[in-house]
Amino acid sequence: MGQKTVAETIREITRRHLEGGGMLLGESISAVGWVNNTVPDCKGIVELPMTDVAGSGIAVGAALVGRRPIFVIRFQDFLILNGSPLIFYAAKVKELHGKSAPVFVRAIASEGLGPVHSGVLHSIFMHFPGFRVASPMTPKEYEEVWADYMSNDDPMIVSEHRCSYANSREMEDLIAEDADITLYAISSTRFEAIKAAGQLAGEGIRCNVVHIVWLKPFIVDTRITAPLKSSRLGMVIDPGHEIAGASQALAYMISDATGFRVKALGLRDRTKCLHPPLQNRAPDAKRICEAVREILLEGGKVPL
Amino acid sequence: MRTSYFNVVKNGASIVGPDTALEIFKRICLARSFEAGLIEAVREGFVTAPVYLSMGQEAIAAALSLAIPEFMIFAQHRCHAAYLSFGGNAERLRDELLGLPTGTSGGRAGSNCIQCHDNDVTMHGHHGLIGENVPLAVGAALGSGKPTVCFFGDGAAEEDYVLSGMGFASTHRLPVLFVCEDNNLSILTDVATRRSWSVTKIADALGITNADLSDDPWTLYLTARELKKSLPAFINTFTCRANWHVGIGVDGPPEWDRFEIIRQDLSALGLSKEIAGIEDDARSAMESIWDKKLLQRLSGR
Known part of the structure; x- marks a missing residue:
């Protein structure tokens, strides 16, 4: 023990990024809990009004001019609203125009919170060309996904899950002899x-x-x-x-x-x-x- | 008030001066002549993909391209005039419409998705959701701090994300000039049938400096030069689409013919000879771009 948790890892990555000139956008970021303690209190945070489609478009616009924004979506179900600028612009701009809008979408999943706060929607984004989609559950995996984002120019859908935030252990594959x-x-x-x-x-x-x-x-x-x-x-x-x-x-x-x-x-x-x-x-x-x-x-x- | 003279300054061409007025006229003529050639290319079957013509509305982009030449541009469909007026290369636009690799987006995007990253022009392509360019423009201005102009229509202005995007720009006092090219039509449904409210009044309520005026280029030029000092700002400009929403067809005569009004303004300043020369030059330049033998070779048709 004593290792960083996933939440701490996300917070440290974010702090590094923001202090290096990056941006983070989202709704009610600085409200209770700072998104389960995954967001640091530092410069570069843009509180969006409660406007999901426009908010997403604003994040994509910032990506288009090279700011590599982190866009926080507290509940993945909201991707149905946020998805339009991501799907129709960020994911298409490279193939259509040879430009890029690399936005890092932190899509957070939960469980037990009802019909529109418990969904896991990463499948939808696997369907559309132009995205990279990952679902890290350990600190090391999250660091690797972030490094991948920073070395590519594709929009990234990061399917997080609240149940992973307290996790500090890496998860190796379990291979059993003569497995069934x-x-x-x-x-x-x-x-x-x-x-x-x-x-x-x-x-x-x-x-x-x-x-x-x-x-x-x-x-x-x-x-x-x-x-x-x-x-x-x-x-x-x-x-x-x-x-x-x-x-x-x-x-x-x-x-x-x-x-x-x-x-x-x-x-x-x-x-x-x-x-x-x-x-x-x-x-x-x-x-x-x-x-x-x-x-x-x-x-x-x-x-x- | 939807008229050709709504909030138009008197003697505008004289106020902006002959050099500026003639340069605006030149850019109008380039766009019109380009699209005249395009219409013929569609008729002849060289261009087969959908086209969204600026014809009738080109005075807006021409005036603004002189008032705010340094702005980053987010246009949507009906953007040929914006592309050409701000400095886009006409041959690359033609090639995009022909679907050629030498087009503005390698022939992959088409008429409603024109981008430009040449000649010190930064114009981002639209993808087809009307008004999507508004939050994108706002985000780009937020991210870069650069002055940005965003063109959209009276239909796009009804999208919730357009109004929210404008609201965000107001909250953060972002350097964005929003320009609603109000041709009164969404496909063929007029504004009065669609809504009871004014986008300009919404802009006012959002705390955005605004202007409501007809598409007189002299007034637009003067207005934009003033508004760029107090961004974000909003212009709703009444204009007349000459052709169908998509395609080269015509539904009937426009409510007013801005091009003819402009000619009269310039003639009244004693510039008849100059405007005739500009029209001839533009026509000649665009005829060579749309030369039929060249099109046969380029398109393989």
């Missing part, structure tokens, strides 16, 4: 996949856990394929909606590259409600365990 299944976990479900692997081990089911940070570009390299060659079954787990979401997209890509069966596990096709049992929460360890047992029962290790 490989779990590819994204965002908050990475913490749950580790728990699930532990629980399933008690039942004699051996799981690989491969952590997915980069959603786009998603590179199907040997880190992704090698564990599957042994387990011959896989499952991609994502806190966003399963249908047409990151879990299905990545499952298809992995399956297509390896020929092995890879399932998807995400949110059920229902609205997230505020109170249990209708919250439609991201897959937790219990649900992951159930899904793994079901897959193994369905056909075991039979390749496609």
Whole structure:
């Protein structure tokens, strides 16, 4: 222990950037908690009025003139409003005009806060050309994503999750000998996949856990394929909606590259409600365990 | 008050002086002659992608290009006149409309997305959401501190993010000149059918210095030179689109013919000979750009 947390890492990166002449824009940044203590109190912070579309356009405009703004979106659901200038301008300007608008979008996800404050929408941005999309859950991963942003000129969607902010540990892939299944976990479900692997081990089911940070570009390299060659079954787990979401997209890509069966596990096709049992929460360890047992029962290790 | 003479200064051409007046006229003629050639190129099938013509509205860009030549530009569709007046290269614009790699965006963007980063001109391309350029311009002014002009139409002015963008510019006193080219039409729906409020009054309420006037270039020139001292500022200028929203068609005669009014103004100053020469020069220059044999070679058609 004694290591930096993800929140502290974000705050330090931000402070470095702002003191070096960068900008940070967002709504109610300096209000209670400074966005879960991820924003430092220093120069370069621009408080936007409560105007999501224009606010996003202002951030993109600042990116267009080279300021490399950090744009904070407190709840990813708001990306539906903020998304227009990001999708239609920032992501297109390079291919259309040979210019760039590298905005670092801190899209923050939560859980249990109801229908429009609990969403995970990174899948939408994977769909459109022109973005880089990542979901770091550890301090080192966040530093790497930031370094990538600073060395590229693409707009970056950083799918954060509040559950990661207190995390100070790095998360290595878990590779089990003669594993029965490989779990590819994204965002908050990475913490749950580790728990699930532990629980399933008690039942004699051996799981690989491969952590997915980069959603786009998603590179199907040997880190992704090698564990599957042994387990011959896989499952991609994502806190966003399963249908047409990151879990299905990545499952298809992995399956297509390896020929092995890879399932998807995400949110059920229902609205997230505020109170249990209708919250439609991201897959937790219990649900992951159930899904793994079901897959193994369905056909075991039979390749496609 | 939508008339050709609303808030227009008397003897404006005389006040700005013959040199400036003739330079404004020259830029108007360049845009008109360019688009005359473009219309023919569309008719002949050389240009097949949608075109958004500035024809009828070109006095606005011509006047402002002399009043605020150093401003960074965020225009939207109907921006050929802004591009040409502020110093964009006509051949590169033609090539963009033809879809050629030598176009302003390599032939990838087209008529409503014109950019310019040559000849000390910085004009950022629009992508097609009307009014998107307003918050972008505001953000660019915030990020760079550079004076910025943003052109948009009376329809775009109704977008919520346009009004919010103007509000942000007011709060932070950003150096942005907002110019609403009010041709009274969104496609073909007039302003009175769409809304009961005035953008100028909104600007006033936001604490933005503003002016409501017709598209008389002399008054626009004088007004912009004053307003640039107290940015952010807003101009709503009544104007008449000569052609369809998109395409080269014509719905009928415009409410007024600004080009003819300008000619009369300059003739009244004894500049008939000069304006005839300018018109001939512009026509000749643009005829060579739109030469049919050249177009056949460039377009492969």
